[in-house]
Amino acid sequence: MAAVMSTDQRREDLEILAKKKFNVRIQSISYLAEDILAFEFVDPDGANLLPFTAGAHIDVHLPSGAIRQYSLCNDPTETHRYVVAVLREVKSRGGSAALHDEVRPGTELTISQPRNHFALSKSASRHVLLAGGIGVTPMMSMVAELTRRGEPFHLYYCTRSPIRTAFLPQVMTLVEKGMATVAHDNGNPENGLVLDEVLTHYTPGNQLYYCGPAGFLDAVEAAAAHWPDEAKHCERFAVAPTDLNAAEPEAQTGFDIKLASTGETYHVEPGRTIVDVLFDNGVDIDVSCEEGYCGTCMTRYLAGHPEHRDTVLDAEDRQEFVMVCCARSKSESEPLVLDI
Ligand code: FES
CATH class of the missing domain: 2.40.30.10 (Translation factors)
Known part of the structure; x- marks a missing residue:
């Protein structure tokens, strides 16, 4: 993202x-x-x-x-x-x-508290919002904000059928103004939005936001492959496949973590997570997805070389934070020092 x-x-x-x-x-x-x-x-x-x-x-x-x-x-x-x-x-x-x-x-x-990994650009010439099913929820707050800002946008919204379409009256008001397109696929994605058509032309200044089920997001990513990364914003509430998070425990190596507050050092064996080891040692970290996409377990680190496996943090965030449900360490000799 x-x-x-x-x-x-x-x-x-x-x-x-x-x-x-x-x-x-x-x-x-x-x-x-x-x-x-x-x-x-x-x-x-x-x-x-x-x-x-x-x-x-x-x-x-x-x-x-x-x-x-x-x-x-x-x-x-x-x-x-x-x-x-x-x-x-x-x-x-x-x-x-x-x-x-x-x-x-x-x-x-x-x-x-609210947090935002899916924020609107402040410098877009046009915003393209693509929602699959319940993925429309963040789009509704975006529509309110963009309407107030007076910035051009178009909402594309695909659902199974009208009775399964949240916010249909509000979206139909946008359809009447030419600011939204609604498609119902009746369970067959081929009947839904033609993403290749929607995303064929990338115009510099356009920003694309997409949210929905994993299959929908994968289809959008394929259709928008020619859009630059900085113009694409995805909210994914399920794990995205990566080489790293698909790695088998046997392919992992162990590493040490150190707690900055106490100086205690603990070893994380292959196949175990930092969260597991913290829990064993009486340190309770809030977790939810445990797969690196929700952001709940984000923790600051003070030293070490984390191997990030999440889909939340960008390059800048990764200088300061790790998702301890899935991150590992690139170093077997230097501990990953956590600000805990
Ligand atoms: S628990 Fe979801 S990112 Fe770690």
Whole structure:
């Protein structure tokens, strides 16, 4: 992902990742489409929430202890609430099913501060938003922001059918203005958006944002292969295949980690993760995906040579942070010193 945002903004967002959490109350739950509900979170005491930018997401800590990431879909100028839209996944690992079945208006949950790895460019001549299914959620906050800025954009939105299309009334208003295109594929991707046509021409200054199921993202990446990396922004809530994260444990080497606060050093064996070893030694790190794509476990390091295996951090972030659920070390002799 090549996020285009100012260094200061990026630093600020990264600092926010200092694992701060707070409680919110579910103010309302509303039906958006078949199997899709919107959850409105507010401060239990009625205070304003922390500001967020279009494209941001939050970690939601579920009653089971699981942590899931959801994009904020409301207007970023709203300070009194966060809204997320949640699709009940057929193969839910407890996240979407728990939200659909177990929480009610009035339930209090813990969430993280918003963070944004999918921010809008501030210097685009035109924004192209591509959403597959529930991947439309960050796009709705982007649409609100771009409308306010008066910047040109077009939203392409592909879903299975009208009854499974969240935000359909709002998007149809954009369609009438020539600012959106909606396609329904009825389960056959060949009937959906013709991505090769949408993405054929890259015009300098255009910025592309895409979010949706893994197959949709892979198709967009193939169709946009000729777009420059700095013009492409992807929000992926599933692991992307890489040579490194496909490596078998036998191909890994062990390495040492050191805690800056205590000076304790621990060995991470092949096949084990930094998070595993920290947990064994009484250091609890919040994790969610455990595959390097959600950002929950991001930790600052102070020395060493990490081998990054995540799909969240860009080159600059990697000078300072590691995702400890999946990162390893390039050095067997020098410890990776973590700011813990
Ligand atoms: S737990 Fe998701 S990136 Fe580490």
